[in-house]
Amino acid sequence: MxxxxxxxxxxxxxxxxxxxxxxxxxxxxxxxxxxxxxxxxxxxxxxxxxxxxxxxxxxxxxxxxxxxxxxxxxxxxxxxxxxxxxxxxxxxxxIDSGIKQVKNGEKILLLATENTIKSGSYREGCIKNGVKKIKEVPCPLFVPLIEEGYWYGAMSDSITRYYLQDSENKYDKVILGCTHYPILKNHINKVLNTDIIDPADxxxxxxxxxxxxxxxxxxxxxxxxxxxxxxxxxxxxxxxxxxxxxxxxxxxxxxxx
Missing domain, CATH: 3.40.50.1860 (Rossmann fold)
Structure with missing residues (x-):
């Protein structure tokens, strides 16, 4: 194929x-x-x-x-x-591949680009699946950081903490709504300690x-x-x-x- x-x-x-x-x-x-x-x-x-x-x-x-x-x-x-x-x-x-992994009653944190969030695609799909709450956080520096090869280290860690510092321990799952973001999964895990949805799964x-x-x-x-x-x-x-x-x-x- x-x-x-x-x-x-x-x-x-x-x-x-x-x-x-x-x-x-x-x-x-x-x-x-x-x-x-x-x-x-x-x-x-x-x-x-x-x-x-x-x-x-x-x-x-x-x-x-x-x-x-x-x-x-x-x-x-x-x-x-x-x-x-x-x-x-x-x-x-x-996007559908990510939405399928959320469940009724869950509180969801979506990390995505500005355009993806603006489209409302994840929000609409998650609401249809019965999520209790969804918060959307744009992370515009993640993609340039990853494209330049900064996948580990203090810079990646500090930028991740900057975006996620107000979301710790508040959500059942976090959706990585940009395919670049799983590369920073370890940094995201450090801050949120929450189940992560990778739409690739x-x-x-x-x-x-x-x-x-x-x-x-x-x-x-x-x-x-x-x-x-x-x-x-x-x-x-x-x-x-x-x-x-x-x-x-x-x-x-x-x-x-």
Whole structure:
């Protein structure tokens, strides 16, 4: 099967890594728009146009299944601003994959980008699932921090504490509503000491339960298509994807064409 992923940068690797680890016999295609990262505060028309181009690109590659690995872009689909009706591929929403993991009566803390929060996608879905309370916290410095490789240390710790200091011990679960954020999971755990929902786990469940994709042992191949600095992405992706069995090619792509 040919499976595509998309994100503004390296955040989508948190989804890709889990999928490849579990389903390692498929061909994977990852589009990383590192030239335009972060997406969190980009204008809506920019996000719509870029996502339409990304979907066109996946259709040209004859992708069977697209897995959203960017909550901000996925919120454009959830709002109905980007349509899937006439697309040739199947689609898994990262936002839906997170919402499915909340339960009736829970108090939820959502960490996400400004655009994802503004879309209301998580809030609406969580309320439908019967959550008692939801607080939304934008964390705009997380993505630039992660894209520069600061995954550990005092800087990551202090920025995490700055965003979360008023939310300690007040919530049953925290949703990591941006695919970059699981990279800072240890720092988030230190502050909140709360059950963490990684929507990527819901993606795995969708692949098993909804898509009926079987586990067959093999070696995955990944094609990375990057709009920005390919070498920087290669270094960070290899650092993050260590201990995963796969082969890979890295290519620079011009989205202006």
């Amino acid at each position: 040919r499976i595509g992923f998309f994100d503004s940068g390296i955040g989508g690797l948190t989804v890709l890594k889990k999928v490849v680890k579990f389903f390692n016999n498929h061909n994977y295609f990852y589009f990383g728009d590192t030239l335009n990262v972060p997406y969190g505060s980009k204008p809506e028309n920019f996000l719509i146009e870029n996502l339409e181009k990304t979907f066109d690109f996946f259709e040209d590659l004859k992708i069977d299944l697209v897995i959203s690995a960017c909550n901000t872009s996925d919120s454009m689909v959830k709002k109905g601003l980007v349509k899937l009706n006439n697309r040739s591929f199947d689609y898994i929403s990262i 819901g993606v795995i469940n969708s692949l098993i339960v909804d898509k009926k994709i079987p586990y067959i042992k093999g070696k995955a191949h990944i094609e990375f298509f990057i709009t920005g600095n390919v070498e920087k992405f290669r270094i960070l992706s290899r650092r993050f994807m260590k201990n995963i069995r796969y082969s890979a090619n890295y290519s620079k792509i011009d989205t202006k064409k």
